[in-house]
Amino acid sequence: MSILVTGARGAVARKLASLLSARGIAHRLGSREPDTPGTVRCDLSDPATFPEALAGARSVFLYAEASGIGAFVKEAAAAGVEHVVLLSSSAVLAPAAADNPLAAAHRAVEETLLASPLRTTLLRPGSFATNALGWAGPLRAGAPVRLPYPGAHTDPVHEADLAEAAYAVLTDPARAGRAYTLTGPQSLTFADQLSLLGRALGRPVPYETVTAEQWRAEVAAFIPATYADALIEHWAAADGVPAALTDHVSQLTGRPARSFGTWAEDHADDFRNAEDPGPLARTGASGKGE
Numbered sequence: 001m002s003i004l005v006t007g008a009r010g011a012v013a014r015k016l017a018s019l020l021s022a023r024g025i026a027h028r029l030g031s032r033e034p035d036t037p038g039t040v041r042c043d044l045s046d047p048a049t050f051p052e053a054l055a056g057a058r059s060v061f062l063y064a065e066a067s068g069i070g071a072f073v074k075e076a077a078a079a080g081v082e083h084v085v086l087l088s089s090s091a092v093l094a095p096a097a098a099d100n101p102l103a104a105a106h107r108a109v110e111e112t113l114l115a116s117p118l119r120t121t122l123l124r125p126g127s128f129a130t131n132a133l134g135w136a137g138p139l140r141a142g143a144p145v146r147l148p149y150p151g152a153h154t155d156p157v158h159e160a161d162l163a164e165a166a167y168a169v170l171t172d173p174a175r176a177g178r179a180y181t182l183t184g185p186q187s188l189t190f191a192d193q194l195s196l197l198g199r200a201l202g203r204p205v206p207y208e209t210v211t212a213e214q215w216r217a218e219v220a221a222f223i224p225a226t227y228a229d230a231l232i233e234h235w236a237a238a239d240g241v242p243a244a245l246t247d248h249v250s251q252l253t254g255r256p257a258r259s260f261g262t263w264a265e266d267h268a269d270d271f272r273n274a275e276d277p278g279p280l281a282r283t284g285a286s287g288k289g290e
């Protein structure tokens, strides 16, 4: 079995590649910008990159890129691929999915795969815990995080759980060919998440509530307006409304989904600057046996 892992620079693909390597499972990494030896160029919006990436692959871990999906399916079938595991999104399940550009793009990829001869497994994550990395800039600078909806709930899921779920469906044919909705174990507001981050960092993490218009203007340089609008709409609907949770991560991995508190501890260094050595150093503890 050889597996093509697309989106190799992404957090989920990197964790998945480590799992496959640790268990000696043959795989190839594909990325828009191959930056490690052995990684091939695979830009899912550029069909010219598909033949080399797909040569010899029997399974694919696929990021959802709608623009090249028709060509990708044709090339994959011709190359002898049998199974595709798509990193989709639970946004496709929302009642107004067709009107939301993020959800609609994932839906288009799902539909093309499901209409193809390729066996398709759909992983539909809720909100990635890694979205919190967007707060690293202000936190490192000691500034409050600016949030339009601090009370909006999400279901943050750890990238390690997504990678382990992908590993399970790629390596166990009995789990393939289905759709899984992958959430974290708790519905948490953004304010809850910042409080858990503060606990992991050993210092309070302040936030400021801003209007949707202020937030849109502040992110305009790096989030396209249609996506910013879709996020605002999503957070407004989730304000004070707990997210629906599933146990699909534990069904696939055999153990409970990791909490956001665990994610915060795993990523605490991403939120510290050089002058902030962390709570153990601040209290004089060594962290070993104390």
Ligand SMILES: NC(=O)c1ccc[n+]([C@@H]2O[C@H](COP(=O)([O-])OP(=O)(O)OC[C@H]3O[C@@H](n4cnc5c(N)ncnc54)[C@H](OP(=O)(O)O)[C@@H]3O)[C@@H](O)[C@H]2O)c1
Pocket (backbone or CB within 6 Å): 006, 007, 008, 009, 010, 011, 013, 030, 031, 032, 033, 042, 043, 044, 045, 063, 064, 065, 087, 088, 089, 090, 124, 125, 126, 127, 128, 129, 130, 131
């Ligand atoms: N963030 C969330 O809360 C969330 C929730 C549900 C679903 N998702 C989906 O999960 C995926 C990753 O999201 P993210 O927020 O972690 O990261 P992101 O910054 O949106 O995307 C980074 C990842 O996408 C890959 N990628 C993007 N365009 C590509 C293309 N044209 N061809 C091949 N790979 C491409 C990148 O791979 P290379 O740079 O290596 O090419 C990288 O692995 C997206 O499809 C997103 O819609 C995200």
